[in-house]
Structures are given as structure tokens and as C-alpha cells.
Amino acid sequence: MRHVIFSYLIGIFVLTLGLALWLSGLWWLPLISGGLLCVGIYDSMQHRHSLLVNFPLIGRMRWIIEDFRPFFQQYLLETETSGRPISRMFRSIVYQRAKGSVDSVPFGTQVDTYKSGYEWIGHSLSALSVDEVDHNPRITIGGPDCKQPYSASILNVSAMSFGALSKNAVMALNKGAALGGFYQNTGEGGLTPYHLENGGDIVWQIGTGYFGCRTKDGNFNELAFQEKAALPAVKMIEIKLSQGAKPGHGGILPAHKNTPEIAEIRGVTAGEDVISPPTHKAFSTPVEMCHFIQKLRELSDGKPIGFKLALGRKSEFLAICKAMIETGITPDFITVDGGEGGTGAAPLEYSNSIGFPLREALAFIDDALVGFGVRDRIKLIASGKIITAFQVVKNLSLGADLCNSARGMMFAIGCVQSLSCNTNTCPTGVATQDPKLYKGLDVNHKSTRVATFHKKTILATVDILSSTGHGSTEQLNRTHIFRRVDQQTIMRYDELFPLIEPGSFINEETAPKRYQLHLKEACASTFKPANTLAEINHETQSV
Structure with a gap:
């Protein structure tokens, strides 16, 4: 040839x-x-x-x-419901709401309502007027040991670091949060001047790299933490244990996005891949983690302290719950990140095949906290592919108190899902450190779109609440969501995820049978569970 x-x-x-x-x-x-x-x-x-x-x-x-394949596929070939990872239907609703344009759809649903896995919420013949529902639902975060509780919106900006995002993207999200009255999570990349410039509320995430509160040898720096935690903009602190897109793997910042400015903020060498350790140096057991939570609470003068995790083995989270009971120390909130969560860069296998999806993880963690009798002290935050009002309502019904959204907020500032987050060539300037690209992202204009998207999504959530006859999000529970399990079976969430009697996990012998194996594996003195065989109850082997 x-x-x-x-x-x-x-x-x-x-x-x-x-x-x-x-x-x-x-x-x-x-x-x-x-x-x-x-x-x-x-x-x-x-x-x-x-x-x-x-x-x-x-x-x-x-x-x-x-x-050019992603662009041809997105603009010429994909249907409203077939795009991945976020379908055109959901991208479009973000764009429409962010711009304040018409967000209704003509001629009926394009979703196959008879497909297995289809979900919906039941409306009520005792529906309320929208005016009877609070248009700005908020949740107070802060347990009995918290001195500075925080009133949070039910929808907020999920964890995205400066480094993964451009400085203009960070500033647009922060200014949008300030305009709309919701918070922005910094991601593990640390607290930067761009998070503080526009006055938005901040959740400062502390990852395994301790960026922003790091010693030269990579350990936790108490003095640096105390200084930043005292800033008025920092409303809460979140310890990152793992994230849904790459659980069990440290955060990844590719070398071409690690500029001198980012390296100085993080305390690392510029121009090299930054891969955070998979585990924390400040603690190595559930009990030690609880004491670390207490230390951060004291160093921050009583601000809400929580942690974020993607669920791996159920027994590991139960070990954390046992440590809470043993020490009497509980976090003020827990962010549950689903395996479907997004990221700037992750190995394929981690994105596709590691960690529990959000629905199963959220239900289990809610049940575990109820079972150990500590649910009333801890607020749950759901994170993972949450974009529309129904997705907010669904997760609140399942057990969450509020939600975080990452990709929804990215779409609001102009992301077109070009799938180039890990290449430093994002065409809209959202996920790049190339100044020629991010200069095209206008902070003032995009911040207004973020605030408008948030406002309209909250109003859509309130609209759904009114149709179901509920005056607040706190009235939602698992009885309200239905799922087509297969062509012959429809089940409610409380049938798929049966509710737990409060305090029923404290005595392992009387706990529901489906949890007993995991409870036996869990130990407050180690994250690593005993590998109890499901069929041979008394035979164990080390993991």
C-alpha cells in the first residue's frame, strides 16, 4: 500500500x-x-x-x-440521553438554568420509563402551593461539641482544587457562591487567595498531602492549619479520606498543570506529577482519626469538622462508628462520595470499577449512623453526579441532609465536556493552567451563571417538594422514591434499603443479620478488617 x-x-x-x-x-x-x-x-x-x-x-x-472524535460525537451523533459521562439532557438543563432561559421541555419525556432502573418520586393528592414551602431551605451543621455551627444550603460546590481548575474557574465559583448563599469546597489542593478573593463561604478540605498546612517533610502542620482555619471565610473543615473517582488512590495533579504558583501554594516542586499519599500520616486507626477530629475542632476554635469518604468495605466504616462510640467523639458532618463521581485525572480502573456507587453507599452510611445511635449528631452530605432537582430530592430521601455538585457547577461556568481535563487543554478555560485559555473565562459573567443555576435548581427542588405535599426537605424519606427493579417489579426505597432501628448495631448479636458479618469484621483499633468468611463463620484469615 x-x-x-x-x-x-x-x-x-x-x-x-x-x-x-x-x-x-x-x-x-x-x-x-x-x-x-x-x-x-x-x-x-x-x-x-x-x-x-x-x-x-x-x-x-x-x-x-x-x-476530533469527542466533538463530532457530542455535537453530531449523541442523542439527548446517550452522552457520557453526563448526557446532553442534563448538560442542557444546567446551561438553560445558568443563563436564565427557558428550562422546560416539549412533547414529553425522552427517558424510557419502562426501563429497569427507572426512578421517580410519588406526588400527592394533598400537594402544597409552592408559596407554602421555604424557598431557601438550609441545614444547620454542627454537633454538640461544635461552637460555630454553620447554616448550609442544600446544594453546594463540591470539592475541586485549584490546579485541577484554573484560577478564573475557582474565582467564578467562589463569587457565585457568595451571590447565591452557598459554600465552595476547596478540594485537597489547599486554600488559595482565589478562594478568598470574592467572599464566598469556604469548606477547607484537608487531604493526605496536607496542602496548605504541610511541613517540609509532608506531615500535618498545626500552626499553619490554625492560622488558616481562623479565617472568617472558612466555615467548615473536611478531612479527605478518599474520593469516589479514585478511592484508595491519592489525588493526582499532572506535571503540566503543576505551575510554580500551584507548587508554592501546595509546598511541592513545580513541573512534577503531584500524587498525594493514599493514607494520612496524622492518624492510622479509627480511634486516632476521632482524636484528630477533636484536635482540628480545638485548633479551629470549634468550627464544624467532618470527613469525606467513598465507601469501600462496609466493615471499615463500621470500625469508624465503633471508634466514635469508644471515644465519644463524632464528626459534625460526613460527605459520602459515590463511585460515579468526577475528577480531573484518574486511572481508568479506579473511575470504572472501584468503590460503592452513591446510592448504596449513602443508604449504608445512614443506616450505620442510625444503628450506632449517632445519626442525630452528624449531618450527611451526598456527592456524585448530582445535577438536577430530582437528583437532589432522591438523595435527600435516601438519607442525605444536603448535596454537593461538581460537574453541574462546572457546566454552569462554561464546561462543554470536552474530556480534556487531564491534558491542560480545556477549551473553555475551566480545567487548565494555560493562561491563553483561562483568560477567556470571565469571572463576573460566569459567577452570575453559577448563582442563577443554583437558584433555579433550588426552586425546582422546592417545586417538587410542593407536589409531594412536603413543606421542607427534612420531611423526605425512603418511602417517597420508587424504582423499577425489573419489568415485573416496582419497589420503594424503604423496601430496597430497609430502615434500621436506632441503636441496634451497638450489640452485634442482636443487630440485623445482614450487617452482622460486617460488624464482626470491624474493630475501632484498625481500619483493616478481619477477613471473616461469609459461609464459614468462625474461620478467619488476615487480610
Whole structure:
């Protein structure tokens, strides 16, 4: 085949050379054809790509098409419901609400309501007027040991670091949070000047790298933490144990996004991959973690302290609950991150196949806290592919008190799902450190869109509440959501996830049978569970 290709290339070069000699104005033609011929010769002699050896020059079309494939697919081929990871239907509703344009749909649903997995909420014949429902529902976060409780919106900006996001994106989200009265989570990249510039409420996330409160050798720095935690904008502190997109794996900042400015903020070397450790150095057991929570609470003068995790083994979270009972120390909130959560960069296997999805994780963690009798002291925050009002209501019904959204907020500031977050080439300037790209993101304009998206989504949530006959989000529970399990079976959430008697986990022998195996594996003195075999109850082996 390459002989045929070279025959054409040589023929075209000879033809254009003859035309240029005949007509002097066409001198540029042989330059182009000669250049293509040189590229073809190079392709046939290189050894990295066999495709180019066999198909010089034209084999390069493969890479060109690959580069443009996401755009062709998104704009020309995908349907309203088929886009991944977020469908066009959900992207469109964010754009419409952020712009304040018409957000209704014509001619009926495009969702297959008879497909297994379809979910809905039951309306009520005793529906309320929208005016009878609080239009700004808020949740107070802060347990009995908290001195500075925080009143949070039911929808907020999920954890996204400066580094993963551009400084303009961080500032737009923060200013939008200030305009709309909700908080922004910093992500594990640390608290930066861009989080503080516009006055939005901040949840400062402390990851395993301790960025922003880090010693030179990578340990936790109490003095640096105390200084930043005292800032008025910092309303809560969140310890990151794991995240849904890459649970059990430290955060990843690719080298090409690790600029000198980011490196200085994080206390690392610029231009190198920044991969946080998979575990914390400040504690190594559930009991030690509870004491670390208490330490942060004291250092922050009583601000709400919580932690974020993606559920891996159920027994590991039960070990944390046992440590809460043993120490008497409870967090003020827990953020439950689903395995479907997004990220700027993660190994494929981690994104696809590690960690519990949000629905199952949230139900279990809610049950565990109820079972140990501490649920009334701890608020639950749901995070993972939450974009629409129904997704907010569904998670509140399942057990959450409030929700975080990352990709929904990214769409509000202009993200077009180009799937280039890990390449530093984000075309909208959201997930890049290239100043030529992020300068196109106007902070003032995009912050208004963030606030408008939040406002309209909250109003849509209130609208759903009124249709179901509820005056507040706190009245929602698992009886309100229905799921088509298969073509013959419809079940409510309380049937799929049966409710737990308060305090029923404290005595393992009387706990519901489906939890007894996990309770036996859990120990407050270690995160690592005993590997109790499901069928041979008395035989164990070390993990």
C-alpha cells in the first residue's frame, strides 16, 4: 500500500513542480506537495507506529480523527440521553438554568420509563402551593461539641482544587457562591487567595498531602492549619479520606498543570506529577482519626469538622462508628462520595470499577449512623453526579441532609465536556493552567451563571417538594422514591434499603443479620478488617 501512496505523492509533486515552472504564481504548490512527500518518507522510516510505516501520511488521519472524535460525537451523533459521562439532557438543563432561559421541555419525556432502573418520586393528592414551602431551605451543621455551627444550603460546590481548575474557574465559583448563599469546597489542593478573593463561604478540605498546612517533610502542620482555619471565610473543615473517582488512590495533579504558583501554594516542586499519599500520616486507626477530629475542632476554635469518604468495605466504616462510640467523639458532618463521581485525572480502573456507587453507599452510611445511635449528631452530605432537582430530592430521601455538585457547577461556568481535563487543554478555560485559555473565562459573567443555576435548581427542588405535599426537605424519606427493579417489579426505597432501628448495631448479636458479618469484621483499633468468611463463620484469615 505504501508504494501506491508514494506513487501518488511523487506524481503530485512532479505535477505541481511543472505547474510552478509554467506559472510562476503557483510557486507555493510544490512546497506543499514536497513537504507532504517528506512527511511520507519520514513515516515510512520511523519505527514507533507500524500504521504509518504501512500507510505513510494518510495513516495520520487516525490521530486527527481521534482528536476530533469527542466533538463530532457530542455535537453530531449523541442523542439527548446517550452522552457520557453526563448526557446532553442534563448538560442542557444546567446551561438553560445558568443563563436564565427557558428550562422546560416539549412533547414529553425522552427517558424510557419502562426501563429497569427507572426512578421517580410519588406526588400527592394533598400537594402544597409552592408559596407554602421555604424557598431557601438550609441545614444547620454542627454537633454538640461544635461552637460555630454553620447554616448550609442544600446544594453546594463540591470539592475541586485549584490546579485541577484554573484560577478564573475557582474565582467564578467562589463569587457565585457568595451571590447565591452557598459554600465552595476547596478540594485537597489547599486554600488559595482565589478562594478568598470574592467572599464566598469556604469548606477547607484537608487531604493526605496536607496542602496548605504541610511541613517540609509532608506531615500535618498545626500552626499553619490554625492560622488558616481562623479565617472568617472558612466555615467548615473536611478531612479527605478518599474520593469516589479514585478511592484508595491519592489525588493526582499532572506535571503540566503543576505551575510554580500551584507548587508554592501546595509546598511541592513545580513541573512534577503531584500524587498525594493514599493514607494520612496524622492518624492510622479509627480511634486516632476521632482524636484528630477533636484536635482540628480545638485548633479551629470549634468550627464544624467532618470527613469525606467513598465507601469501600462496609466493615471499615463500621470500625469508624465503633471508634466514635469508644471515644465519644463524632464528626459534625460526613460527605459520602459515590463511585460515579468526577475528577480531573484518574486511572481508568479506579473511575470504572472501584468503590460503592452513591446510592448504596449513602443508604449504608445512614443506616450505620442510625444503628450506632449517632445519626442525630452528624449531618450527611451526598456527592456524585448530582445535577438536577430530582437528583437532589432522591438523595435527600435516601438519607442525605444536603448535596454537593461538581460537574453541574462546572457546566454552569462554561464546561462543554470536552474530556480534556487531564491534558491542560480545556477549551473553555475551566480545567487548565494555560493562561491563553483561562483568560477567556470571565469571572463576573460566569459567577452570575453559577448563582442563577443554583437558584433555579433550588426552586425546582422546592417545586417538587410542593407536589409531594412536603413543606421542607427534612420531611423526605425512603418511602417517597420508587424504582423499577425489573419489568415485573416496582419497589420503594424503604423496601430496597430497609430502615434500621436506632441503636441496634451497638450489640452485634442482636443487630440485623445482614450487617452482622460486617460488624464482626470491624474493630475501632484498625481500619483493616478481619477477613471473616461469609459461609464459614468462625474461620478467619488476615487480610
